[in-house]
Amino acid sequence: MDNTALVKELKRYLHITWDDEDSDLSGHIESGKEYLNDLAGTSIDFEKDRKSRQLLMDYGRYVYNHSLEFFEVNFKRELLKLSIREGVKAHAAKTAETNS
Numbered sequence: 512m513d514n515t516a517l518v519k520e521l522k523r524y525l526h527i528t529w530d531d532e533d534s535d536l537s538g539h540i541e542s543g544k545e546y547l548n549d550l551a552g553t554s555i556d557f558e559k560d561r562k563s564r565q566l567l568m569d570y571g572r573y574v575y576n577h578s579l580e581f582f583e584v585n586f587k588r589e590l591l592k593l594s595i596r597e598g599v600k601a602h603a604a605k606t607a608e609t610n611s
Contacts, residue, residue: 544567
């Protein structure tokens, strides 16, 4: 999913109907992707992974509303689940590769 589609989705999520802030929203999306990919330790496919895409939208919402300092606090459980899920996937892939 490219940033254009994600920006449109974020605009719908935030109920933004104007285009003046598209550049800023695209930057928020990029920052959110980097943050979540770093947290997960992998490159997330935000098109297929709906839970991660929702976290990305919420990240964008917090940045847009100048409340980013509360994102980790309010989404601690979801972020931990993401980190564990991706770690388990990586471990399973490594184990399967070793056993082959």
